[in-house]
Amino acid sequence: AIDAPPPDSPAAAWGSRIGVILAVAGSAVGLGNFLRFPGQAAQNGGGAFMIPYFISLLILGIPLAWVEWTIGRYGGLKGFNSAPGIYASVWRNRFAKYLGALAVLIPLSIYFYYVLIEAWCLGYAIDYLMGNLNLGTDVDAYGDHFNGFVGANENGALFSGKTLYILAATFALNFFLIWRGVDKGIETFCKIAIPAMVVLAVIVLIRVMTLGAPVADAPERDVEAGLGFMWNPDFKALLNGETWLAAAGQIFFSLSVGFGVVINYSSYMKRRDDVALSGLTASSMNEFFEVCLGGMITLPAAFIFLGVSAGTLSTFGLGFNALPNVFAQMPGGQWFGFAWFTMLFLAAVTSSVSMLNPVFAFLEEALQIGRNGAVAVLLVLGILGTGTIAFFSEGLMVLDTVDFWIGTFALFVLALAQVLMYGWAFGIEKGEREMHVGAHIRVPRFVQYLLKYVSPAFLLIVFTAFCVQNLP
Ligand code: PFF
Numbered sequence: 001a002i003d004a005p006p007p008d009s010p011a012a013a014w015g016s017r018i019g020v021i022l023a024v025a026g027s028a029v030g031l032g033n034f035l036r037f038p039g040q041a042a043q044n045g046g047g048a049f050m051i052p053y054f055i056s057l058l059i060l061g062i063p064l065a066w067v068e069w070t071i072g073r074y075g076g077l078k079g080f081n082s083a084p085g086i087y088a089s090v091w092r093n094r095f096a097k098y099l100g101a102l103a104v105l106i107p108l109s110i111y112f113y114y115v116l117i118e119a120w121c122l123g124y125a126i127d128y129l130m131g132n133l134n135l136g137t138d139v140d141a142y143g144d145h146f147n148g149f150v151g152a153n154e155n156g157a158l159f160s161g162k163t164l165y166i167l168a169a170t171f172a173l174n175f176f177l178i179w180r181g182v183d184k185g186i187e188t189f190c191k192i193a194i195p196a197m198v199v200l201a202v203i204v205l206i207r208v209m210t211l212g213a214p215v216a217d218a219p220e221r222d223v224e225a226g227l228g229f230m231w232n233p234d235f236k237a238l239l240n241g242e243t244w245l246a247a248a249g250q251i252f253f254s255l256s257v258g259f260g261v262v263i264n265y266s267s268y269m270k271r272r273d274d275v276a277l278s279g280l281t282a283s284s285m286n287e288f289f290e291v292c293l294g295g296m297i298t299l300p301a302a303f304i305f306l307g308v309s310a311g312t313l314s315t316f317g318l319g320f321n322a323l324p325n326v327f328a329q330m331p332g333g334q335w336f337g338f339a340w341f342t343m344l345f346l347a348a349v350t351s352s353v354s355m356l357n358p359v360f361a362f363l364e365e366a367l368q369i370g371r372n373g374a375v376a377v378l379l380v381l382g383i384l385g386t387g388t389i390a391f392f393s394e395g396l397m398v399l400d401t402v403d404f405w406i407g408t409f410a411l412f413v414l415a416l417a418q419v420l421m422y423g424w425a426f427g428i429e430k431g432e433r434e435m436h437v438g439a440h441i442r443v444p445r446f447v448q449y450l451l452k453y454v455s456p457a458f459l460l461i462v463f464t465a466f467c468v469q470n471l472p
Pocket residue numbers: 027028029030031032033107110253254255256259261351352354355
């Protein structure tokens with residue numbers, strides 16, 4: 001009936017309170033933590049990167065995560081699981097729908113390339129298991145293996161028969177989880193995958209931390225020096241705009257904040273489910289994986305064995321070249337390599353399903369074609385998008401282009417729009433009340449003012465700097 005009170009729980013819902021926390025943490029913890037973060041830190045001077053990084057975490061990352069948890073649950077109870085409806089219920093303006101459309105397109109576009117790298121991780125895990133990656137300590141051998149594996153040829157297509165099967169298997173797993181639904185699919189998978197990831201990553205971490213100084217002709221390159229590369233702060237870098245951009249961008253990417261992903265997940269929550277502590281917990285789990293596991297494994301390892309210094313490592317170089325080299329020089333490297341790439345694959349799956357689910361929810365809501373229909377349409381979109389990137393790309397170039405326009409440019413626009421919507425349209429009084437419905441902790445009041453004034457100003461400054469530096 002029209003005048004029925006709003007329901008206390010949405011139509012589709014999480015099975016448990018810990019379920020939604022693990023699902024959001026699963027979305028956050030991914031290739032960004034283990035490959036992108038160390039790569040960004042290395043390229044931006046190690047310790048120099050960490051100060052802007054933590055400032056961005058406090059000013060943008062965690063507050064925006066709270067916003068998304070709050071408005072997602074709010075919109076969900078009004079009957080919406082996808083961004084156009086959620087935004088429209090927060091901001092009564094025609095324009096809200098179009099912003100919402102952006103929040104569907106961004107995760108979908110990221111999926112197109114993310115799933116490709118996810119499949120490579122599965123392929124590398126299998127190759128380690130089968131002993132195909134015992135290539136000795138010749139640095140070039142791993143580059144050649146990578147090119148052969150992804151099928152990079154002179155046309156630049158990233159494709160080979162082997163990659164096709166692995167990609168198909170990865171797609172199958174992703175779409176099966178979406179089709180099963182948030183509780184039976186995503187939640188169940190995360191409950192198994194995340195503890196497994198902790199165990200696997202800690203095994204590799206212990207191995208790296210106990211290496212000492214294993215390179216005979218470079219005794220100065222020990223674990224301590226490797227850690228120092230990341231942790232010795234460099235205050236000069238605070239004056240460098242690019243470092244700030246990179247740090248803010250990494251925070252968004254890593255926390256999955258600003259993508260329309262967290263609002264989708266939290267829209268399946270019940271009215272009295274906590275969002276304040278949940279948002280903080282999921283963000284903290286992400287930081288644990290990123291700083292304590294991703295950074296502390298990858299940077300010292302690459303530093304010790306390869307002597308890399310700032311600026312010499314790309315994300316791909318790190319993941320598929322430096323680390324295999326590292327494993328090659330350790331006793332039992334094959335098994336550490338297997339553990340590492342299995343962990344990466346699990347982390348990537350729990351992230352990529354979070355990019356698909358908002359699109360799935362949108363298709364279901366907009367087209368009214370039911371669950372199977374929406375999954376089928378999504379599958380066609382996924383195959384077309386990933387296929388385009390894999391077949392017609394100029395090597396890895398297209399990845400960078402998409403990462404730039406979607407992963408950075410559009411993302412800033414959406415994040416800014418979202419925080420303005422919360423602070424100025426929804427309003428921080430209402431926002432603060434909503435944030436504390438069912439809350440297990442109190443979010444300090446200054447966070448609301450931070451969200452209204454400081455976060456948008458910070459975003460605008462960083463975004464302007466970004467445009468000045470990158471646009472023609
Ligand atoms: N946070 C994920 C990672 O660190 O790998 C990546 C990601 C997930 C980005 C979901 C965007 C997104 F919508």
